[in-house]
Amino acid sequence: MNKMKHNRNAKKNKGFSLAEMMVVIAIILILALLAFIAVQSHLRSMQKLAYDDYAKEIFIVAQNHLSMAKTQNYLGRIGYGEPETDENDAKTGYYYYVVTGDNRNGNLNSQSDLLSLMLPPGSIDETIRKGDYIIRYQAETGTITHVFYWSDSGRFAHTYGNGDYDDFWNKRDDTAALKTYTDNSVIGYYGGADAAVLSLEQELAAPVIRIVNAERLIVTVTEQNDASITSDTGYTIKLTVRGDNGGVKTFTLNVTDPRVTSQTVDGKTVYTVVLDDITRDGFHFADITADTGAFVPGENVSVTATAMMTNKLSNIADSETLTANSLFGNSTDPDAGSAEISNIRHLENLSKGISKVNTDSSVAITSAFQGTDLDWNAFKSAIGDDSLSVYDANGNATAAGTFLPVTPGYALSYDGSNGGRSHSISNVMVTAGTGEAGLFGTLANSSVSNLKLLDFSVSGGNAGALAGTVNGTTVTNVVAFDSEGSSFATVNASGSAGGLVGKANDSDFIGSAASLCVNSTGGDAGGLIGTATGGSYVTACYSGGRTVNGAYRPTEMNVTGAGATGGLIGDADDTKITASYSTCSASGGTTGGLVGSSGGVVTDCYSTGLVRGTGSTGAFAGTMSGTASNCGYYEIINEIQITDGEYAGGYTYRSAVSTGAKDGVTPFDANADAYNAFLGPESGWASASPYDSRLNLYYSGSYPLPTVEQLLGSSAGELVAVHTGDWPSPELLVVNVGE
Numbered sequence: 117m118n119k120m121k122h123n124r125n126a127k128k129n130k131g132f133s134l135a136e137m138m139v140v141i142a143i144i145l146i147l148a149l150l151a152f153i154a155v156q157s158h159l160r161s162m163q164k165l166a167y168d169d170y171a172k173e174i175f176i177v178a179q180n181h182l183s184m185a186k187t188q189n190y191l192g193r194i195g196y197g198e199p200e201t202d203e204n205d206a207k208t209g210y211y212y213y214v215v216t217g218d219n220r221n222g223n224l225n226s227q228s229d230l231l232s233l234m235l236p237p238g239s240i241d242e243t244i245r246k247g248d249y250i251i252r253y254q255a256e257t258g259t260i261t262h263v264f265y266w267s268d269s270g271r272f273a274h275t276y277g278n279g280d281y282d283d284f285w286n287k288r289d290d291t292a293a294l295k296t297y298t299d300n301s302v303i304g305y306y307g308g309a310d311a312a313v314l315s316l317e318q319e320l321a322a323p324v325i326r327i328v329n330a331e332r333l334i335v336t337v338t339e340q341n342d343a344s345i346t347s348d349t350g351y352t353i354k355l356t357v358r359g360d361n362g363g364v365k366t367f368t369l370n371v372t373d374p375r376v377t378s379q380t381v382d383g384k385t386v387y388t389v390v391l392d393d394i395t396r397d398g399f400h401f402a403d404i405t406a407d408t409g410a411f412v413p414g415e416n417v418s419v420t421a422t423a424m425m426t427n428k429l430s431n432i433a434d435s436e437t438l439t440a441n442s443l444f445g446n447s448t449d450p451d452a453g454s455a456e457i458s459n460i461r462h463l464e465n466l467s468k469g470i471s472k473v474n475t476d477s478s479v480a481i482t483s484a485f486q487g488t489d490l491d492w493n494a495f496k497s498a499i500g501d502d503s504l505s506v507y508d509a510n511g512n513a514t515a516a517g518t519f520l521p522v523t524p525g526y527a528l529s530y531d532g533s534n535g536g537r538s539h540s541i542s543n544v545m546v547t548a549g550t551g552e553a554g555l556f557g558t559l560a561n562s563s564v565s566n567l568k569l570l571d572f573s574v575s576g577g578n579a580g581a582l583a584g585t586v587n588g589t590t591v592t593n594v595v596a597f598d599s600e601g602s603s604f605a606t607v608n609a610s611g612s613a614g615g616l617v618g619k620a621n622d623s624d625f626i627g628s629a630a631s632l633c634v635n636s637t638g639g640d641a642g643g644l645i646g647t648a649t650g651g652s653y654v655t656a657c658y659s660g661g662r663t664v665n666g667a668y669r670p671t672e673m674n675v676t677g678a679g680a681t682g683g684l685i686g687d688a689d690d691t692k693i694t695a696s697y698s699t700c701s702a703s704g705g706t707t708g709g710l711v712g713s714s715g716g717v718v719t720d721c722y723s724t725g726l727v728r729g730t731g732s733t734g735a736f737a738g739t740m741s742g743t744a745s746n747c748g749y750y751e752i753i754n755e756i757q758i759t760d761g762e763y764a765g766g767y768t769y770r771s772a773v774s775t776g777a778k779d780g781v782t783p784f785d786a787n788a789d790a791y792n793a794f795l796g797p798e799s800g801w802a803s804a805s806p807y808d809s810r811l812n813l814y815y816s817g818s819y820p821l822p823t824v825e826q827l828l829g830s831s832a833g834e835l836v837a838v839h840t841g842d843w844p845s846p847e848l849l850v851v852n853v854g855e
Contacts (some may be wrong), residue, residue: 160302163272164295167304170244171265173426175306178234178251179260180424184432185233186258195229196255210261212252216276217268224408234260237407238354238366240426248274250281252307262288262307274301318345322433323353323421327440331461331498333392333401337369337421337435339385346370346385350427355389358418359442360450361478362409369421375399391417392442394464394471395504397511401442402472413465413472414443414479415450443471445487453482460495460519463541467557468525469508483529486539486567492519493543515547521557521576521584528559532567538593538835540568548576550610552584554618561588568835569596571605572632578618578639578646579609581632585619587650593833596630597660597840598807605632611639612646612686613677615659622650627824627833631660631807631841634675636704640686640712641677643700648691655693656824656832659684660841661700661725663808668701668726668753668844677704680712680738683725691716695827699843701726708737708773709749716742720827722784724750724844732774736781740773744780747772748794751783753844795820802826808842819843 200210213231215224224232224245235245244265252262264284266274274297284303287293294303321340328334337355345351355367369376369387378387393399402413411417416439423433441448443465445456457463465471466484473481496502496517505513506520514520532539546553553576555569569581578584581596596616598605612618615630630644640647643659661674661683668674680687681704684696688711698710702725706712709723714737721744723736732738736749754770772781784794795801804819806812819839825832 160272160295163302164291164304167265167267167302168306169304170247171249171263171304171306173240173244174235174249174251174265175260175263176429177240177424177426178253178263180430180432181234181236181239182230182253182258182260184434185230194233197229197231197251200252209256210252210254212250212281214250214276214281216248236356237364238356238368238422239424242407248276250284260307263305264288265304266301272300272302274299274303317428318348318425318430320345320423320425320430320433323423323435325355325419325421325435325438327419327438329440329446330459331495332390332395333440333442333461335389335391335419335421335438337387337389338381339387339423340433341423348425348427350425351423352426353387353421353423355387355419355421357391357404358420359406359409359411360415360417361412361476363406363411364408365404365406365411375404392461392465392471394461394506395499395501397507397513400471400507400509402509411442412476412478414441414448414455414474414481416440416448417442443473444481444484447487450479450481453480455481455484457484457486457490458488460490460492463490464506464520464522466524466528466530467508467520467522469510469523470506470520472509474524474526482527484531485534486530486532486541487534489540489542491542492545517545518547519544519555521546521548521552521554523552523557524559524562527561529562530564530567532565532594538566538568540570542570542599544569544572544574544581546572546574546576546579548574548579548584550577552577552618553579553609554581554583556583557585559583559586559589562586563590563592564594565590565592566835567594569594570599572596573606575608576611576618577609578611578613579607580614580617580646581605581607581630582616583618585621586617586623587621588623589620590624590626591616591628592624592626593835594628595835595840596632598631607632607634609636609639609641609646612636613639613641614646614686615643615675617645619647620645620649620652622652623648624653625655625657626653627656627836629658629660629824629836629840631662633662634677636677636679636681636686638678640679641675641681641702641704642686642712643675643683643698643702645685645688646677647680647687647689648685649687649689652691653694654685654688654691654696656828656836657684657696658824658836658839659698659700660839661698661843663811663842663844665810666808666814666842666845670701670726670728673703673728674700674725675702675704677702677707677712679705681705681707681729682711682713682738683709683723684711684721685714686712688713688718689715693718693721695720695824695829695832697722697724697821697824697827699724699821699839699841701728703728705729705731706738707731707733708739709735709754710737710747711740712738714740714742714744718742718744718747718780720746722748722750722822722827724753724821726753726844727770733770734773735770735783736772737778738774740778740781744778747781748784749781750844751785794822796822800826803838805838805840806842811842811845814845 392401445458503516613636683698683700707729801818
């Protein structure tokens, strides 16, 4: 019994035979093949549905735009595409465009092809627009009839060849044939009976746009369609930006984009598109990547907003087209190389390192004119951030709340006047570390004219209110003052420091002035220019000092430096100075009332300032290896004791030059007659604008010493005709108090 049971169990556990195993494997393979075929068929069906949808989207968008082109009489004015012919080779009135990898860019971007109007940039998703397809249409009626769509890459790719158009056409109603085309590809299709039932389904209202060319360049687009329309998945509202040099960018406003924000105003959606913003990294105009072509910084751009449908036939609702300059004011003429400066953003954009202007030869800015007064504080207020930074093209930011010095990187002619008067730039604050510091960092082979710089605070390597360094540059009728009469207007440098310019080489200064507190901790310092070399010229210029009750404060010198220090210029090597003066006090190494060190020619100049120095010091010049003629200095201010701390020894006076009297340089206050002759009659005194209120009281708003125009004997420009700053008062006032 037990044995029989055992045999039965052994038979039960016996495995499959070879024949049975082969049958099982065959069944599995058949099932796998059937599954693979089913999956492949499903994938093809899904791809066919997607391509059919793409074809329909192209059909609708192209039809919407073709209808608009027809109403605007564009049909017949530009290229039709390929004409379709019958069996007798006669034109049927139908045309078609074949868009493939070889010709899509040429056809889509051509201004002579109707296709560029059917599918302009931004009208449809760029992946679809730059795909592979055929659009067939009737020219006379402006009607799209058929669209075929495929892909030249991927699982079911097709390579278009001769004869395909006719083959597509013959198989257009054979879904199975297009789903499994001859080279294992999938061809999408829309047209025929499906398209025939389409009709205008939606009437759209055009958006309203506005360009604001101010502290930022922005475009506002106000929606005019109600929510029942705008909530449709096929509804889009776009802003198309076109550059004069062929670049095109389309922003889809109801899709997330960092440059696009929206808000509701009076029940309507208002979109704001930022085209240029120097206070945000990556938001410069040069950072916009065009969909077609390329933008050129400094070119003019035109903008149009469009409301449209991509899933139903509708009108194309275009706004008006507005234009503006991409970097500067709207009066900019890029073709003439002229830029209008109407706000701080425009000014900063003159720098190639900020805006990338002049990096493309299509735009070559060579001149700029300032059309209004500019204020750094007003700029920050308009942006709404008092601690904003300015970003250069590489993403480097200034310290919080500070201006980025403009270094054009090309020869620039800057004119601060427009409409007959010189304009101002106010409240600029620069913190440049060891870099070139000023309104401009470095200027080369340039010119600046007719400009007032008010209430500047500048610190850097070489520093000045106008510029850190200038080379081969002409400065005419430019002044740097403090409009409030405080000590806000300052220049501090580790290199050369000047009220107007830190370092000048082979440059000319005409009819210009400064009245600021200037200090250099490691270089030359001057009330106007820190270091002037290379054959520079200074004509009809002055530097205004600071006094308290008509006297200089020895503990608060107007100009201080570690190297050559002068009331007007610190080191004036190989520099010609004519008809100029300084009323600044100066303290430094080699120090002089007009110049610390002079190696050039000085003519018709004078100085009045208190002088102190650790090295060679002189009332007029610390050292002078050049020549001087008809120059003077105010001697009594530099009265010193023969014996330190004692009066018994009497007084002597600091000489014109530390090494002794210099031919052509004499004290104009040697005696009363000489002093009165130097001042001249009070009726000839010029207007003045002192910071020291006592001087207004003493002199009734007049400057008693010769102005640069009187020294020159002719007009030197509107901005130096009036003396700004203080000067020493020699009078001894006796005030009776009591009865």
